Amino acid sequence: MTDISLTYFIKRATNESKPLSQIFMEEESRETGQSITVLKKRMADRIQIMRESLEKGLATPQHSRSGYITGGAFQLLQYSEQGRSLLSANFTKLLAYAMAVPEVNACMGRIVAAPTAGSCGVLPAVLLSIARKQKMPDAVLIPAFFTAGGIGMIIEKKATISGAQGGCQAEIGSASAMAAGALVEMAGGTPEQSDHAVAFALKNLMGLICDPVGGLVEIPCVKRNALGAMNAVAAAEMALAGLTSLFTADQVIETMGKVGKRLPEEFRETAQGGLASLPRPVKLHREPPSSGRDSI
Ligand code: SF4
Numbered sequence: 001m002t003d004i005s006l007t008y009f010i011k012r013a014t015n016e017s018k019p020l021s022q023i024f025m026e027e028e029s030r031e032t033g034q035s036i037t038v039l040k041k042r043m044a045d046r047i048q049i050m051r052e053s054l055e056k057g058l059a060t061p062q063h064s065r066s067g068y069i070t071g072g073a074f075q076l077l078q079y080s081e082q083g084r085s086l087l088s089a090n091f092t093k094l095l096a097y098a099m100a101v102p103e104v105n106a107c108m109g110r111i112v113a114a115p116t117a118g119s120c121g122v123l124p125a126v127l128l129s130i131a132r133k134q135k136m137p138d139a140v141l142i143p144a145f146f147t148a149g150g151i152g153m154i155i156e157k158k159a160t161i162s163g164a165q166g167g168c169q170a171e172i173g174s175a176s177a178m179a180a181g182a183l184v185e186m187a188g189g190t191p192e193q194s195d196h197a198v199a200f201a202l203k204n205l206m207g208l209i210c211d212p213v214g215g216l217v218e219i220p221c222v223k224r225n226a227l228g229a230m231n232a233v234a235a236a237e238m239a240l241a242g243l244t245s246l247f248t249a250d251q252v253i254e255t256m257g258k259v260g261k262r263l264p265e266e267f268r269e270t271a272q273g274g275l276a277s278l279p280r281p282v283k284l285h286r287e288p289p290s291s292g293r294d295s296i
Contacts, residue, residue: 004157005250006195009150013191020181020191021143024150043142046112050101050124053111057100064106068218073100090133091230098125098229102222115152115161118168118217119175121225123148126179126232130186140186148182151198151249158250159257163210164269166260172228173205173256177249179232180239189240199245199252200235206252207259209267211274220275 009027013020025036032039056062061071073096079085080092101121105111111120127148131141152161152174160166161174180197184190189197205228213219245252266273 004154006151006154006198006253007248007250009154010191010195019143019147019185020150020194021147021185024146025143027150028146039146040142043145044138046114047128047138047142047145049110049112050114051128053101053104053109053120054097054124054128056109057104058096062100062103062107062109064103064216064218066106066214066216066218068213068216069103069106069222071103072222073097073103090129094125094129094229094233095226097129098122098225099222101125102217102225106216106218106222114148115156115174115178116163116171118163118212118221119171119225119228121222122172122175122228122232123179123182125225125229126183127186130183130233134186136186144182144186147185147194148178151178151181151194154250155202155253155256158253160260162269163212166257167208167263167267168210168224169202169205169208169256170260171210172224173202173208175225176205176228176232176235177201177253179229180235181249183232183236184239187236187240189236193239195249196243196245197232197235197239198249199247200238200243201232202249202252202256203245203247204231204235206256209263209274210269211267211276212269212271213276213278213280215271215276 009023013023028039029036057073058077061074062069076096080089085092098121101111101124105117105120113120114123127144155161155174160170163171177198180201181194184194184197
């Protein structure tokens, strides 16, 4: 592949009157030599793993060995089901969903690290919960994951998706941008609107540092997945409403990469700066609440 810009893929999709996902699938098929049918089947298998980890994190309070993770996703889901959400139950559920998978990860459960283990909650929360709410079939959902993957590949090649290299903007920011671009396609938006959504999502999280407390992917990581999910939905809604970004997604991605390179080392996963530099209180392991389940 010669051109790795999102602009290139968007032009191709527009010129060929195809969704962005189709262009990404064709490209992956060409590069790997696998048929699109095989690639889709593999993606469906990964989505199934995401569903299982999501179910697990919502059905049972997750408790990590450190004592930092104490069933937050489960608790948030219960709160929403009690009708206590300030905005809407769906919004609160989105946050719970986004926390569920990284909580399972923190408890050594099986997850799909997309794009990374630290940011593994954003894509399942956004794409699976909205597909479910809007009753979208897998025929819509599976291609959307290819769009997300294609956007992630471009970010990785043009900048970074690693917290150690670019701070949390590169992990949660990338996950959020991938989800935003894919969500636009799922909702029937144009490839160009996906570009705006990616730009919005990444701009909103520009400069976010990586400061995992104790070097564990728990605090602030799990709740930052909730931030990444709601930012993705906000970015997609703005793009679908016709709002446009002054800068292209490619420009924002490159800028994020440059900002990441200039972040001091203490803010790049070394657990030396930010929240990781605070003295830590001893956490008590709480007993889990007894019930609650939400199927995906
Ligand atoms: S704080 Fe660091 S380890 Fe945690 S999610 Fe962000 S980039 Fe990943």
